[in-house]
Amino acid sequence: MRALSEVHAVVPAGIDDPALPSGGNAYDRRVLDGLRALGWSVTEHPVPGPWPRPDAAATACLADLVAALPRESVLLVDGIVASAADGVLVPAAQRLRLVVLVHLPLGVTTPEAAAAEGRVLAAATAVVTTSAWTRGVLLDAYALTPEAVHVARPGADRAPVASGSPDGGRLLCVGAVTVHKGQADLVAALALVPDLAWSCVLAGALTREPDVVDGVRRQLASCGLSDRVHLVGPRVGAGVERAYAAADLLVLPSHVETYGMVVTEALAHGVPVLATDVGGVREALGEVGGGLPGVLVPPSNPAALAVALRSWLTDPGLRERLRRNALARRDTLSSWSETAGHVSAVLERVGGR
Missing domain, CATH: 3.40.50.2000 (Glycogen Phosphorylase B;)
Incomplete structure (x- = not known):
């Protein structure tokens, strides 16, 4: 295991709430736990609020926690927060190493949010997407450097095979x-x-x-x-x-x-x-x-x-x-450890390690 490195991760509050499961939350949890298994020191910062449509209190909370981070910190931010926080993250990207994890590009479902999302992603040191399709959408929509936009597909846990019923109903x-x-x-x-x-x-x-x-x-x-x-x-x-x-x-x-x-x-x-x-x-x-x-x-x-x-x-x-x-x-599905490995490689490059 390599020497310990540190990453600060901003995730939406409720990431582990069993009443609100989502693919994005599950991905974040598996990746953050996977980074810890790889030797990273991960500090999670759950931010409350109605993301991706934050109110003033939610934005202020994010601003306070970002301002408190030491210069040159590696900051990994879930896209549901990042894409709606250009006022906080674009200035912060000048002193922090910002990485945005994009599940669903906000501009796809909310076109009026595209401009703010584009500003955040352009300011980021790196962007991680969960599919090649998402990467293509971002490169088509925004003026991003292709080498800075990466893919880390979700993993899967191989499980016992379902028995299936004769009629398939x-x-x-x-x-x-x-x-x-x-x-x-x-x-x-x-x-x-x-x-x-x-x-x-x-x-x-x-x-x-x-x-x-x-x-x-x-x-x-x-x-x-x-x-x-x-x-x-x-x-x-x-x-x-x-x-x-x-x-x-x-x-x-x-x-x-x-x-x-x-x-x-x-x-x-x-x-x-x-x-x-x-x-x-x-x-x-x-x-x-x-x-x-x-x-x-x-x-x-x-x-x-x-x-x-x-x-x-x-x-x-x-x-x-x-x-x-x-x-x-x-038999060909990739594992969550592979997903975490892809994200870890991006963070290592961003952190200069």
Whole structure:
């Protein structure tokens, strides 16, 4: 193990809150713990506030903690904070070694935030992204030096293989119930295949966008699917492991995904994936000798999603092929220690070590 080095990490408050699981929080936790395992001294600075739309108190809190850091400190900031804090971080980048970890570029979903995000990323010594797709988006959108923008894809923990049911009817969708995650599209698609045998679990936070959750519940009631689609709230730890173990197919109907960690989580259990072809999802899905370990469909298209669901549910040969491909892809998934290693290499260069 090499000599200890220090990094200060700014993360959103609630990173470890089991009621608010997210891919970004999970990534941050695994990377920070991985850096410690590699010998880094990691000081975490959770910042409260409604990021990425901070109020004055949240911005002041961030400003105070950044001002207290010694000159030349290596500062790693989660993008949900950094992209909305140009007033604090751009000046600070003149005396600190700023590294921004971008999960979802804020300008993708909130165009009016793009200018501030661009200023922060341009001021940073280095930028770490969670997919090649995200890196490409940033280079296209902002005047960044390509050599300063790096990729550290999420890892996955290989798990026991899900047993699977003969008819493939146990569907699982993992993600907070929000507009961008597309659960309303999935319900609309399921309403087009009511004649087939299936059940569906929607596992994810129900508090992020309550109006969307209410809309999905009304949609289920009007389609007569309330007894077949179950909103079970967030699942973490053993709970989410049980959900994957019981699933035949992961369905990810997102409108936006920078990578789609749930894709590799499902594949780590040998569970095939039906997903929208957005962002870095194809990158996460990967490809093996036999082809894709799943099916990709256009986003915001319930009809296409329904066609794919019908094929999965009625074609045993398709199910067998996708399960076989998922098992092959499971063997090629990278680990979280590899992810931490990529981030560590960036920090070493930034810190001059």
